[in-house]
Amino acid sequence: MSRITLITGGQQGIGLGIATALAGAGWTVALAAERPEDDPAVTEALGALPGARYFRHDLTDIAAAPGLVERVEAALGPITTFVSNAGVPALSRGDMLEMSADSFDLVMGVNLRGGFFLAQAVARRMVDTPAPNYRAMIFVTSVSAELVSVERAEYCLSKAAASMMTRLYAARLAPEGIGVFELRPGIIRTAMTEGVAAKYDARIAEGLVPAGRWGVPADIGAAVLPLAEGAMAFSTGAVIPVDGGLSLHRL
Template identity: 65%
Template sequence: MNRVALITGGQRGIGLGVAHSLAEAGFSLALASEVDEADRSVAEALRNLGPGARYYRHDLRDYSGVAALLDRVEADLGPITTLVSNAGVSAKQRGDMLELQPDSFDFVMDINLKGAFFLAQNVAKRMLERSSPHYRSLVFVTSVSAATVSIERAEYCLSKAASSMMAKLFAVRLAPHGIGVFELRPGIIETDMTAGVRDKYTARIEAGLVPAARWGQPQDIGSIVVPIAEGRMAFASGAAIPVDGGLSIPRL
């Protein structure tokens, strides 16, 4: 039986970095995103990842379509052994939180929290319905913003703080069944999402904001996911792991 990882947002950025790491470890990959199959990012990802990767178009806000997505993945690759809940969106527009509008709030919450929850819920149910010779896990990619305030993108911070609690809830619910649940908190990672603030953060990193003195890379997150998915951190289930070069360490 294959080890199968479903990675939301796996065709680019952090998700793609995770996909490369899991592919190198021998996992079959199901990449899921709302992006059309014809998008260049999808074609490039599949070409680079090789024949063990498949792409499935799915919008996390389509809660009724989750079962169909999982049915397709299972038919093509087999039961999912690892879910990497990575897909997410930032605030539509950074600005004063006192001017935040409900449509932007709902947009972020519907994807980052509600969509992620109901996908994980369905994956967890299927894991409980059957046995597997492989270790099984859920990995929630949140952010340092789960605990660090950015008042110009309040909705994003709130979604990640709630996602952190979501990971803890799943960890406690699934621990008796040997299914591990982990939260990864990336810091300043070089992806399309951060391209618009590159100059700003490069200057701050050079000024000492990140103790590691560099941007994080998607493969930095991938290197943490592999030992989790392989069960080498099983007794640490429920852990929230910063992957931020020391950014979140309190300093004077």
Template identity: 65%
Template structure:
């Protein structure tokens, strides 16, 4: 039975790790991002894994049906949707100096765009109940609960996305559609490259009990396991993928 996964922001970082894991698990994998198809990151991802790429800007509401129609025509209906794409604060700094532009930019991608694409995915999953196990997975962050005052807009967007996951889980549970909230911690990706030196020292000092950076593959393995249907009755679960970072300690 054909299983098709769609990952937002799957061309690099956590999204690419997820794409790799789902590909290895036997899924047909589509990724989408706002980048043109001939950009370096997209070409490398497609070449490395044999992915299907669709250009799509999450911040522009209204194209959800066209995207899913295109994915369906090329690969089949989506049975696993991973809402992964996210953007950081435009500038890290005092939240009292945050601009409306930065707030709106983060919310447009991390929350608003993610919600409405998931909405269209959910409608289609409900309309076609026959087929493989279906799941929607939101890649939020430990920042959904852990405060970073220098990037308040990002934390707010992830806290709201965590509620979004709970809402979709409650709405879709009766139809057997699993919805999960995965919360990465400090992951070695292009987004964290600028703070690598800072976190290298903090991790070794014990900030992360596992004493290492997370890797995109860590998130990918968790997504693939959830997409298999083995955890179907755990719909709505919040899953930290952070090496123990979010464990409360004295």
């Protein structure tokens, strides 16, 4: 039976790192994002991932979630690994006392509400369609699920809630033999962090990250592989930092 993965936001950054790792290990990859099919990032990703398919989907359109699952499975077969990766940052960094409702609603709408209901649609289909292969759901959150950044409070709130979402799905799906995991990336060099690259270059040089370097998308992809393959099946619900030691408590 083919191993099919659906990855939200898989056309770039961390999502593309995950897609590359899974495709290299034999998975058939489905990428989902709200960008048009002819977007340069999409066409470049498809060119780098032989056999991958792209499905346009807006996470904030909750009613469309079951339809995305149906489209993917009609084209490729049953989803065996779901990676909830897509997310958006705050509209602008700044004093949380000045945070706008628009920024709060955008971040929570994509990072939490949209992620939850697409995961729900995937989980329902997995439960209703038993499969011989191991299946997993992997939620990419952030060290911001625990570490406080007052200049982007809405992002931290969304990731903290997504962390609880992971545990809820882990508890619900464990009896079905479906593993659920949370990955918490640290400072990863992607388009999302380009605007603060100079700041983090300096802070990493000062020792902020014990490993002494930025993370890269391939670091996240390498962490996903054993989770998707079932090597950590009895660890369902685990929270796995991928941050070079950033989240370690130090004196």
